Amino acid sequence: MKVVSLGLAAAIAIWAAFPLVEARSWAGLAILVATTAGVFYLYLTRRHIPAKYLVPGTLLLIAFQVFPVLYTASTAFTNFGDGHRGSKADAIAAIQTASVTQVPGSPEYALKVATTGDPATGPLIFLLTDPATGAVRAGDASGLREPPARYTVLTIGQASARSQEITAFAVPTSGGAIRSSGLSRAYEGKALHGYDEGCDCISDRETGKTWVADATTGSFVAGDGERLAQGWKVDVGFRNFTRMVTDGTISGPFLRTLAWNVTFAVGSVAATFVLGLACALALHSPRMRGRSLYRVLLILPYAMPSFAMLLVWRDLFNTDFGLVNRMFGLDVDWFGEVWSARLAVILVQMWLGFPYMFLVATGALQAIPRELTEASSVDGARPWQAFRRITLPLLLVALTPLLISSFAYNFNNFNAVYLTTEGGPFPADNPTVGATDLLITYTFRLAFGAAGAQYGFAAAVSLLIFAIVALISAVSFRRTRRQEEVYS
Amino acid sequence: MRLAWRHAVAVVAVAFALFPILFVLSAALNPQGTLSSTELVPTGLSGENFGKLFGDTQFARWFANSLLIAGLSAAAAVLVGALAAYAFSRMRFRGRRVGLLSLLLIQMFPQFLAIVTIFLMFSTITDLWPAIGFNTPWGLILLYLGGALGVNTWLMKGFLDTVPKELDESATMDGATHAQVFFQIMLPLVAPILAVTGLLVFIGTINEFLMANVFLTGGGSKTLAVGMFGLIASERNNNFGVFCAGTLLTAVPTVLVFQFLQRYIVSGLTSGAVKG
Numbered sequence: 001m002k003v004v005s006l007g008l009a010a011a012i013a014i015w016a017a018f019p020l021v022e023a024r025s026w027a028g029l030a031i032l033v034a035t036t037a038g039v040f041y042l043y044l045t046r047r048h049i050p051a052k053y054l055v056p057g058t059l060l061l062i063a064f065q066v067f068p069v070l071y072t073a074s075t076a077f078t079n080f081g082d083g084h085r086g087s088k089a090d091a092i093a094a095i096q097t098a099s100v101t102q103v104p105g106s107p108e109y110a111l112k113v114a115t116t117g118d119p120a121t122g123p124l125i126f127l128l129t130d131p132a133t134g135a136v137r138a139g140d141a142s143g144l145r146e147p148p149a150r151y152t153v154l155t156i157g158q159a160s161a162r163s164q165e166i167t168a169f170a171v172p173t174s175g176g177a178i179r180s181s182g183l184s185r186a187y188e189g190k191a192l193h194g195y196d197e198g199c200d201c202i203s204d205r206e207t208g209k210t211w212v213a214d215a216t217t218g219s220f221v222a223g224d225g226e227r228l229a230q231g232w233k234v235d236v237g238f239r240n241f242t243r244m245v246t247d248g249t250i251s252g253p254f255l256r257t258l259a260w261n262v263t264f265a266v267g268s269v270a271a272t273f274v275l276g277l278a279c280a281l282a283l284h285s286p287r288m289r290g291r292s293l294y295r296v297l298l299i300l301p302y303a304m305p306s307f308a309m310l311l312v313w314r315d316l317f318n319t320d321f322g323l324v325n326r327m328f329g330l331d332v333d334w335f336g337e338v339w340s341a342r343l344a345v346i347l348v349q350m351w352l353g354f355p356y357m358f359l360v361a362t363g364a365l366q367a368i369p370r371e372l373t374e375a376s377s378v379d380g381a382r383p384w385q386a387f388r389r390i391t392l393p394l395l396l397v398a399l400t401p402l403l404i405s406s407f408a409y410n411f412n413n414f415n416a417v418y419l420t421t422e423g424g425p426f427p428a429d430n431p432t433v434g435a436t437d438l439l440i441t442y443t444f445r446l447a448f449g450a451a452g453a454q455y456g457f458a459a460a461v462s463l464l465i466f467a468i469v470a471l472i473s474a475v476s477f478r479r480t481r482r483q484e485e486v487y488s
Numbered sequence: 489m490r491l492a493w494r495h496a497v498a499v500v501a502v503a504f505a506l507f508p509i510l511f512v513l514s515a516a517l518n519p520q521g522t523l524s525s526t527e528l529v530p531t532g533l534s535g536e537n538f539g540k541l542f543g544d545t546q547f548a549r550w551f552a553n554s555l556l557i558a559g560l561s562a563a564a565a566v567l568v569g570a571l572a573a574y575a576f577s578r579m580r581f582r583g584r585r586v587g588l589l590s591l592l593l594i595q596m597f598p599q600f601l602a603i604v605t606i607f608l609m610f611s612t613i614t615d616l617w618p619a620i621g622f623n624t625p626w627g628l629i630l631l632y633l634g635g636a637l638g639v640n641t642w643l644m645k646g647f648l649d650t651v652p653k654e655l656d657e658s659a660t661m662d663g664a665t666h667a668q669v670f671f672q673i674m675l676p677l678v679a680p681i682l683a684v685t686g687l688l689v690f691i692g693t694i695n696e697f698l699m700a701n702v703f704l705t706g707g708g709s710k711t712l713a714v715g716m717f718g719l720i721a722s723e724r725n726n727n728f729g730v731f732c733a734g735t736l737l738t739a740v741p742t743v744l745v746f747q748f749l750q751r752y753i754v755s756g757l758t759s760g761a762v763k764g
Contacts (some may be wrong), residue, residue, distance in 0.1 A: 019616040049666055053575035054587070057568040057637040064634025065594060068602035068609060075605070203621055275501065282497035289491075297502045300509055303742040306695045307713045307736040311720065315728070321524040323511055351508065354501075401646075405639065412598045415697060440598065447604060455604050462601040469596045 002043060009039055036061070048164045060367075077235055079218050084231045084456075087221035091232040092195045095202055095220070097170035097177045098487050109178070111186040112149040114138075119158045122168050125151060126178065128186055139171030139178055176320070190201055202228065203364065232324035240460035253433035258468075260440045264346065265411040269403055271350040276357025277395070281387075284365050295362075302355035308420035313348045336422050338435040349416050353406070364398040365391070411469050412440045414469050439465045512732045521729025538732040547734055549708050551714035555741060557695040557711060561632045563711070568633065569685060571638035573728045574670050576641065577648035578656065588642075595638030596718060599631075599697045606631065607702060623709040632693060640685050644668050647681035648674070680752035687749055691742060712738050 011034040020029045020255065023485070042051055078084075110129040117124035126139040127147060138147040142171050156419035160183065170177040193202050196210075202220050205304040211228050219231035245251055283291050301309070316323045317334035323395075325332060335341045368391060372418040376386040410416070412474055417423060423434035433442055439461065449456035507528065515526040519534035541547045573580075576588055599606075610631075614621025621627055655677070656669045664673070675682070697713040704710050710718070712734070720731045 016617065022617060025616075049582040050575045050579045051571055051586075053579075053670075057572045057641070060568065060630070060633045061594070061635075061637050064631050065597075068599070068605040068634075069594065069597050071605040071609075108746075175582075257757075275504075278497050279501045282494040282501075285491070285494060287491060288494050294502060297744070298498075298505055301505050302691075303739055303746055304509060304512075305594070305704040305712070305735060305738040306691075307697050308716060308731070308738060309512075312508060312732070312735065315523055316508060316511065318523075323507075323528060327528065334491075335491060351504065355505070398663045408596055414598075414600070415695070419697075440601070443601065459601075459604075462597070465601075468595045470593055473592070473596060476666040 007042060009036065053289040061211055069119040072459045075456055076240055076463050077237060078233055078456045079231075079236050079240075080233050080456040080459075083104065083229050084218050086232060088232040089219075091203070091220075091230050093172065094230045095193050095228060096191040096195065097172060100170060100177045100179055100189040100191050102181070102187050102189045106176075106306075107188045109186045109250065111180055111184050112153050113159050113162075113180075113183065113273075114153045116148060116151050119152055119154055120161070123154075124162075124165065126169070126171055126180070126186060127151075128151070128171075128178065134198060141169070141171070144178075156183070163370075189352060236456070240457050241464075243457065244461070244464070249430070253430060257433055257437050257439055257442055258437070260342070261338045261411060263305050264342070264349075264413075265407050266418075266437060267346045268353060268410045268413070269406050271346055272357045272406070273361075273399075273403065275354040276359075277349060277361045279354070280365055281362035283362070296359055299355045301351055302359075304388055306352050306413060307354065309421060310348065310415055312352070313344075314420045317344050336425050338425060341421050341425055341436050344416060345420055348420060349410065349413070353410075354415075357406075360399060364395050367398065368394050371387035392474075400476070404473055406467050407476075408473050411472075412465065413438065414440050414444065417441045418444070440469075490588055506725050515729050515732035516736050518729050521726070523725045523728040526728065537729040538737075540730050541730055541733045542735075545730070546708060546710070546715065547717060547737075548734055550710050550712045551707060551737070553625060553704075554694055554712040554738075557632075558690045558741075559631055560625075561629050561693045562690040564629070564633055565636035565640055565689045566682050566686045568636045570675065570682060571670075572637055573644035573648050574674055577645045578653070588645075591638050591641055595635065599635050603699065603702060606699070610703070613715045625706055625709070628703050631699060631703070632696070636689075640689070643685055644678065644681050651677050662699045683749040685753035690745060693736070694742065 005291075016032055017029060020032060039055065042048055042055060069217065108131065110131060112129075114125045114127050116125065124142065125148070127136060128139055128144075130137050136147060137144050138151075139145070145166040154162070161181070166180055166183065168177050173188060176188060178188045180186045190200060190205075192205055194205060195202055199210065199212065201210045201212040209222060211222045211226070213219075214221045215234060216236070217231070218236075219233035220228040230320055232402050243250060244254055279294075282288070283294055293380060314335075317325075319325060319333045319336070322334070324330065324334070332340055334344045373386050376390055377383070378428075381389070417436055417438050418441050421434070421436045423437035423445065425436075426434045432445060437445075443458050443461045446454050446461065495608050511526065511528055514528060514530040515521075515523070516537055517533050517535075518531045519532045519536055519546075521537050521540075525531075576584060610622060610627060613627065618624075619626065621632060651674070656673055657671050659673050693713075695713060696711075697717065700711045700714050701717070705716055716731060716734050716738070719734070720727050
């Protein structure tokens with residue numbers, strides 16, 4: 001057993017090593033060798049027994065959770081995003097090629113667009129035929145060279161599907177670049193914008209206007225305050241964090257979103273818990289007939305695929321032909337009004353979540369000894385009193401950890417909002433923050449939204465979300481008994 | 489009379505639970521297959537939507553992909569989590585407390601917030617090892633397993649703590665190795681929590697949309713969540729019946745797993761009694 005597992009580990013390590021050697025990634029190879037050696041040492045020695053049980057999960061945790069999170073955290077202190085993706089040299093190259101224009105007398109070529117990889121996604125190459133000499137050369141993002149041994153020429157359909165990419169593609173040459181004009185012709189143009197190392201600035205060859213590099217914001221700024229769209233990635237310190245507080249267009253909506261986020265999480269947990277508990281109490285009687293049938297039916301929402309049911313619920317709340325309006329004869333624009341949208345989102349969450357609460361409450365009820373409630377009824381307590389004073393407190397002791405993790409889960413319940421309201425309704429003056437937006441959907445829109453990616457700022461918001469959830473959970477966990485075991 | 493309120497609560501809750509499902513069923517059977525023509529009670533009976541689902545889309549592929557990814561992720565996550573939970577529950581070692589607390593903390597950072605980083609990371613992995621890169625189930629499974637510790641470990645540790653220590657101590661006295669104790673004594677004893685953890689991971693993975701959407705772009709490699717979202721992304725009203733047919737079929741494996749594990753679920757979820 002042990003021999004087989006270790007053999008498998010060795011085989012995987014060797015398989016993984018070859019591409020690293022080929023790519024000359026010696027640091028990666030060193031990590032691989034060290035990890036493999038560590039694993040072999042650990043499982044061949046008789047010592048370090050706890051580590052034997054912890055290592056498999058920990059390795060996965062470090063590679064696919066801790067590392068991305070740390071990397072994200074470091075991004076929070078940069079301006080990484082659209083226009084600020086690469087190094088300064090990349091930005092200068094991009095500015096120069098973007099400003100290439102055709103001037104009279106510049107050479108023209110017959111163009112064929114090809115790729116070395118998949119026709120839909122592979123890296124582009126321009127095959128350029130000089131009409132005068134008939135010589136064919138290939139050009140890629142790094143410059144002109146001999147055509148590679150293997151390539152695929154794109155068909156007209158494939159090329160027009162990638163026409164935006166092809167239009168933006170440029171093969172750098174000395175003093176300019178080769179760009180396409182249409183899908184079958186290319187020209188070599190001159191760069192209008194040039195970089196001057198002396199003043200660390202970009203200057204326009206025609207107008208003479210200059211944009212000076214600003215190292216704190218990672219962009220080229222002209223005297224009149226104009227910025228070039230293309231910048232580079234720099235560390236901005238805590239500026240992303242202070243922006244949340246000081247920028248009026250962000251801090252106001254941000255606090256409102258935070259307040260609604262807490263309301264949503266508390267509301268969802270409370271609604272599911274109350275309904276789930278009510279069902280569990282109702283079925284918690286041996287004299288009740290049809291208990292197993294009820295139970296099966298009540299659990300059904302939990303078994304349905306939630307991503308699909310969220311989309312179905314969105315249609316149920318449709319104003320014109322949604323079932324909710326038709327069934328109850330209402331004419332409510334559910335997702336158009338702030339509070340009806342919020343109510344609808346919590347209602348949907350209640351539907352999805354109450355079967356889980358029903359299950360756990362049933363289990364917890366069964367764990368409470370019957371003698372306790374029987375004794376109280378002998379003492380003359382009414383059923384409601386017995387529930388309030390005895391059953392509920394005991395239930396809460398058992399279920400609080402689950403309620404807290406349910407809260408943490410709902411606090412970041414991306415699907416619940418994204419698949420139903422998509423954050424809307426949005427106020428007329430601010431299309432970035434909607435009434436039902438959670439911090440997490442807001443962050444997602446910042447990072448991937450149509451307004452341009454702001455990964456750095458989005459990462460800063462994620463860190464803040466993390467801090468809030470961690471704080472709330474840590475405080476609540478301290479109050480529960482289960483935590484005590486950790487300190488023993 | 490005392491039972492009347494119980495039935496009232498149960499009936500209302502069942503009605504609430506069932507009406508969206510009934511609507512989905514009705515839409516799936518609706519021969520017109522559009523959202524606007526669907527009523528709560530089926531107006532017609534036709535397998536047309538199911539036919540379209542298998543004929544016009546790659547539903548069968550998506551289904552197989554989802555089962556593979558969710559099944560393997562659940563099995564591996566249970567194993568990895570159980571190993572860690574055993575160490576945390578039964579052994580006392582340096583860094584135990586820190587380890588438990590940091591698991592709790594790391595877990596609170598939603599993995600998909602790091603999606604940009606994950607995307608960059610897997611771009612490199614796809615270049616080096618295409619076998620576990622984008623558009624493969626294996627890379628996605630590894631990614632999901634990054635979160636296999638954490639909540640699962642906590643859930644299982646809570647249950648393991650309720651198993652009397654005397655049981656495994658006596659086995660050790662009889663000469664069992666720690667691996668024998670784990671595989672032959674502990675695992676069978678904690679079967680309920682293994683079942684529940686597996687079920688939770690399975691359901692969670694089937695429903696995971698965001699990372700799968702970034703990860704699986706090729707038509708044949710998509711999961712149910714990604715594929716079915718694409719189904720109604722463009723033609724929402726017209727494809728509604730087909731979508732609902734897919735929703736019903738997606739529920740089938742979960743319901744089966746539920747039935748299969750039913751006797752464990754209640755006791756497992758609440759980390760209650762010790763049973764064999």
